[in-house]
Amino acid sequence: MLIVLRNTWPLFLGLTFLMLGNGLQGTLLGIRGAQEGFTTGQMSVVMSAYFVGFLFASRMAPAMIRRVGHVRVFAALGSCISAALILFPTITDPIAWTLLRMVLGFCFCGVYITVESWLNDASTNETRGRAMSLYLIVQMVGIIAAQALVNLPDPSGFVLFVIPSVLVSIAFAPILLNAGPAPVFQSTNRMKLIEIYRTSPLGCVSVFLLGGIFSAMFGMAAVFGTVAELSVREISIFVAVIYTGGLLCQYPIGWLSDRMDRRTLILALAAVGAVAAFVIMPFTGVFGALLVTGFVLGGVVNPLYSLAIAYTNDYLQPEDMAAASAGLLFLNGIGAIGGPLLVGWMMSELGPGGFFAFMGGLLAAMALYSAYRMTQRPAGTITGAFVPVVPSVSSAAVAAVAIEAVRDPEEGEGRPAE
Secondary structure: OHHHHHHHHHHHHHHHHHHHHHHHHHHHHHHHHHHOOOOHHHHHHHHHHHHHHHHHHHHHHHHHHHHHOHHHHHHHHHHHHHHHHHHOOOOOOHHHHHHHHHHHHHHHHHHHHHHHHHHHHHOOOOOHHHHHHHHHHHHHHHHHHHHHHOOOOOOOOOHHHHHHHHHHHHHHHHHHOOOOOOOOOOOOOOOOHHHHHHHOHHHHHHHHHHHHHHHHHHHHHHHHHHHOOOOHHHHHHHHHHHHHHHHHHHHHHHHHHOOOOHHHHHHHHHHHHHHHHHHHHHHOOOHHHHHHHHHHHHHHHHHHHHHHHHHHHOOOOHHHHHHHHHHHHHHHHHHHHHHHHHHHHHHHHHOOHHHHHHHHHHHHHHHHHHHHHOOOOOOOOOOOOOOOOOOOOOHHHHHHHHHHHHOOOOOOOOOOOO
16 A cells, blocks of 8 residues: 555545545535525535536546646646635525536546546556555545534635635645656447446446435435534534445445355345435434434445446456446436435425435335346356445546456456356
8 A cells, every 4th residue: 555655645645635625515515505595406406417517527528638638637627626616605596506516527527537547557457456445545534524624614604615625726736746747548448338238237227226326315415414404513424424434334345245146235235225214214303313324324325336336347358347337437427417306306395304215215226126136147256356436436447446356466367257
């Protein structure tokens, strides 16, 4: 790990500030929107817009990088992020916020693609797996730490919007001042979605459902907190606990997934998450119970995403993984756009409990579909190790960790999938 840090510390330092800014703005908007009188439905559209921009950027950013290079794309997108963050408190209109959130989603996705391809290029075959694991840790820790910043100034003021803008601006300094050369961006071919689905129906359905769950959980958690009449401090703790669960549970679940039928583990985790979500619905006013449920759901959803990626890769050849990763990220993005919209409608109809009813329903559907798929074909051969990723990364990172898992130098070249 020290070798990884020595070679790529500017990237990780910049990423830390970037995630502090992104984690802060996500929670802050949910709180500030309620203070400005936005309805739950309006806030669901605002939060969904981020994932629309993210999806567009996943398709457009690689072409931008190939045309003008990493450094120029990086600087341009960073400037747009800082400007958008400053504009939120000056234009308190739902339509304006929706457009600004779309800009943020587009820019952050482009930045992630740039960082991930840079990190992939700077790593060797021996260090790439550790580099991507550290990338996950830095992402999660940055977002968790950002929740503490929400409690500093009054969210109704201007200062809390200045802080993430400054953090994002600072994030680019160590990367842009790094003397190392920018990498050559490597594009990949794409697989048709129907081909990926035929290869792994469970993987595709799981990734799609998890897109909705993840965007609802991490995009609407602060909105849920305002509907449930939590204080700013309680909302920040609730959001931080969700991310903490995701960080702490990735590795033990990953260890387990390499030693058993991954479909069984997907079924079990989805069932546990569904039960936790349905049980908490009558007790959304009990803060301690919310924290326990938040930890469980965060600890289930993040590993499930990595698990669905690993399971799909079990049925792919190494040369197809990079192409398939783009299709899986697209499915996840489509699901993510609908998540905030549906959970916002359900909270409008059911109150705070609608937040958990939505996630419980999708997790239950995933568990049932997993059980069905287990009757359709025998378990496949595990061709590589589970590698933790989060739904906010781009296909560049998913492809890199997928291929690294198969070509682990300590495990050999991997076995062919069934």
